[in-house]
Amino acid sequence: MSHWTDRAPYLKTMQTIESGILDEVLGRVAAYDYSAYGEREVRAALAKDRIGIADFAALLSPAAEAFLEPMAAKARLETRKHFGNAVALFTPLYLANHCVNGCVYCGFHHDNDIRRARLGGNEIVRELDAIAETGLEDILLLTGETRKESSVEYIGEAVKLAAERFHLVGIEVYPLNVDEYAYMHACGADYVCVFQETYDPVRYAEVHTLGPKRVFSYRFDALERALMGGMRTVNFGALLGLADFRKDAFAVGLHAHFLQRKYPKGEMAISIPRLRPYINNATENSRDVHEPQLLQVMLAYRLFMPFAGMTVSTRERAGFRDNVIGLCATKISAGVSVGIGGHGQDEEGDGQFEISDPRGVPEVNAAIKARGLQPVYIDYVRV
Amino acid sequence: MTSDEDALMLGEQAFRSRFILGSGKFSSEMMRTVLEHSGAEIATLAVRRANAGGAENILDSFPPGIRLLPNTSGARSAEEAVRIAKLARELGCGDFVKVEVIGDSKYLLPDNTETVRATEMLVDEGFVVLPYMYPDLYAARALARAGATAVMPLGAPIGSNRGLLTADFIRILVEEIDLPIIVDAGIGRPSEACAAMEMGCAAVMANTAIATAGDVAAMADAFRLAIAAGRAAYRAGLGRKLEKGAEASSPLTGFLER
Numbered sequence A: 001m002s003h004w005t006d007r008a009p010y011l012k013t014m015q016t017i018e019s020g021i022l023d024e025v026l027g028r029v030a031a032y033d034y035s036a037y038g039e040r041e042v043r044a045a046l047a048k049d050r051i052g053i054a055d056f057a058a059l060l061s062p063a064a065e066a067f068l069e070p071m072a073a074k075a076r077l078e079t080r081k082h083f084g085n086a087v088a089l090f091t092p093l094y095l096a097n098h099c100v101n102g103c104v105y106c107g108f109h110h111d112n113d114i115r116r117a118r119l120g121g122n123e124i125v126r127e128l129d130a131i132a133e134t135g136l137e138d139i140l141l142l143t144g145e146t147r148k149e150s151s152v153e154y155i156g157e158a159v160k161l162a163a164e165r166f167h168l169v170g171i172e173v174y175p176l177n178v179d180e181y182a183y184m185h186a187c188g189a190d191y192v193c194v195f196q197e198t199y200d201p202v203r204y205a206e207v208h209t210l211g212p213k214r215v216f217s218y219r220f221d222a223l224e225r226a227l228m229g230g231m232r233t234v235n236f237g238a239l240l241g242l243a244d245f246r247k248d249a250f251a252v253g254l255h256a257h258f259l260q261r262k263y264p265k266g267e268m269a270i271s272i273p274r275l276r277p278y279i280n281n282a283t284e285n286s287r288d289v290h291e292p293q294l295l296q297v298m299l300a301y302r303l304f305m306p307f308a309g310m311t312v313s314t315r316e317r318a319g320f321r322d323n324v325i326g327l328c329a330t331k332i333s334a335g336v337s338v339g340i341g342g343h344g345q346d347e348e349g350d351g352q353f354e355i356s357d358p359r360g361v362p363e364v365n366a367a368i369k370a371r372g373l374q375p376v377y378i379d380y381v382r383v
Numbered sequence B: 001m002t003s004d005e006d007a008l009m010l011g012e013q014a015f016r017s018r019f020i021l022g023s024g025k026f027s028s029e030m031m032r033t034v035l036e037h038s039g040a041e042i043a044t045l046a047v048r049r050a051n052a053g054g055a056e057n058i059l060d061s062f063p064p065g066i067r068l069l070p071n072t073s074g075a076r077s078a079e080e081a082v083r084i085a086k087l088a089r090e091l092g093c094g095d096f097v098k099v100e101v102i103g104d105s106k107y108l109l110p111d112n113t114e115t116v117r118a119t120e121m122l123v124d125e126g127f128v129v130l131p132y133m134y135p136d137l138y139a140a141r142a143l144a145r146a147g148a149t150a151v152m153p154l155g156a157p158i159g160s161n162r163g164l165l166t167a168d169f170i171r172i173l174v175e176e177i178d179l180p181i182i183v184d185a186g187i188g189r190p191s192e193a194c195a196a197m198e199m200g201c202a203a204v205m206a207n208t209a210i211a212t213a214g215d216v217a218a219m220a221d222a223f224r225l226a227i228a229a230g231r232a233a234y235r236a237g238l239g240r241k242l243e244k245g246a247e248a249s250s251p252l253t254g255f256l257e258r
Helices: A021-030 A039-046 A053-059 A062-083 A121-133 A152-165 A178-187 A201-207 A216-220 A222-228 A245-262 A291-304 A318-324 A361-370 B028-038 B078-090 B112-124 B137-146 B167-176 B190-198 B216-236
Strands: A086-096 A138-143 A168-172 A191-193 A208-210 A233-236 A267-271 A309-312 A331-333 A374-376 B008-010 B013-015 B019-021 B042-046 B067-071 B096-099 B128-133 B203-206
Touching: A021 A216, A021 A245, A039 A053, A039 A062, A053 A062, A053 A245, A053 A291, A062 A291, A086 A121, A086 A152, A086 A168, A086 A361, A121 A152, A138 A152, A152 A168, A152 A178, A178 A222, A191 A222, A191 A267, A201 A208, A201 A216, A216 A222, A222 A233, A222 A245, A233 A245, A233 A309, A245 A267, A245 A291, A291 A309, A291 A318, A309 A318, A318 A361, A361 A374, B019 B028, B019 B216, B028 B216, B067 B078, B078 B096, B078 B112, B096 B112, B112 B128, B112 B137, B128 B137, B137 B167, B167 B190, B190 B203, B190 B216, B203 B216
Parallel strands: A086 A138, A086 A331, A086 A374, A138 A168, A168 A191, A191 A233, A233 A267, A267 A309, A309 A331, B019 B042, B019 B203, B042 B067, B067 B096, B096 B128
Antiparallel strands: B008 B013
């Protein structure tokens, strides 16, 4: 079964599920004309207690750019109401960078000539132990997208090792089927990150030139499959700047909205990556999302989804990150290495992108406290 | 603080303060100040934040003498709540537990059905159970039957600072349920805490209202005073307040031949 958005047929291994969310989201995004919103709609949205879909659309419009300050004030209140002073800390660990996909913006692109590596069992343990030393309790395990070098079994074993050392384990790997998510959950993972990158199927096809990632709908439905497989939290977002970022941000909000409705127990978490320079292609970037636009998107997310977690990327500079925690972001990475290895041993493989905030855990911890906020290492009990 | 003869009894234990501090939204440094100024003797503790030996151990921020009330936040079913409660006991938090079972990640409203089941199971396990609930009379009766020590209805959605939106329903619980009724969520101002106490609630819990105040210590003081005032008014017996219309100046039944 294929969806009209797919540029490649479903592989035999890919499961299909019954879901109307994709059509619901894309239909509304297609109809979204942000130029139709003006100051009046933005003011009306800001005056409301509950931000609905139409208000969210207004807050993402160019007209709302002039209202960043009142949006920030309202967002800060919502963040404090729902999350108090707590800011969660985590770090990613890249297990492997082999990849069969061709994503033109990504350092792991199949055709890129980078050092490829995959951590073995002992190396994973060494990395995990080194990270655990920092006091972190939340770890996100990542691989490039290939079932060959990074099989379900390989990832599952890594999750088990991580779960022995960390309270909370997430995975950011290729999309899996329901039974595979259930297996990862049984191994000890509780949250799943899958990024659609862009919700514009035409642009999606342009920037994903190779591999199973070309099956747009299989990737879109991954979050739902993860929740069906028993995962507690799904973390997602669009890579802003890849296509029309206002429409993509609108799509992310709707995706969360409809997922939460269908799976009320599931927790939604949003990330807001934007394009940054990357290896082998350090200059191209014609769809820049500058900091004001990035912040506008983050604030609109917070106002539309006051309950959702929000992670701020290491792709952003320290000064930006320190200011958005407490305002809208609720989770921040620290001590990040995006190469393969690099915590307990020398880096073996090249990274996915360049980071802009190289601070370690003590520095990020201190920065959170300096803002009167509370660094939280555990906000979770596995049950 | 209320006088000793007017203690809040929870299980076997007596408390002079009728303020319960929710701790989820404070930094550890803030916690001590707030405990001191609010006079609270009970503070909730999210087990999911309780770190056994990590970098920021929340257990360290409670001074001695504070009764910890671990909550089961994060539980989405009765079984999960039971597991978290047992973990709290293992961590050394004692036998008190505030049951929270929440199956909606958006509004965080308590699931009364699962809460009743969790209460039954935890009472069987010997816990002193204080369930957080949506103020529904039938659910409150079921909790009382299950052996709850108090009932903790919400005043408004968690973190909303909307006050006593459910006042009329909480009043019914105060009248009908022979357990301490503790208003748990939504209290945004000292005046609302005072109103809850005047109504006959046994205690009030707040967190966001103080954590997000401009001067946290002063707001903790204000809550202490408001709760004491509301309690004193309740004990004094509120004066007559005409709900509707005016009082007739001559008796309406004066025509009767006696």
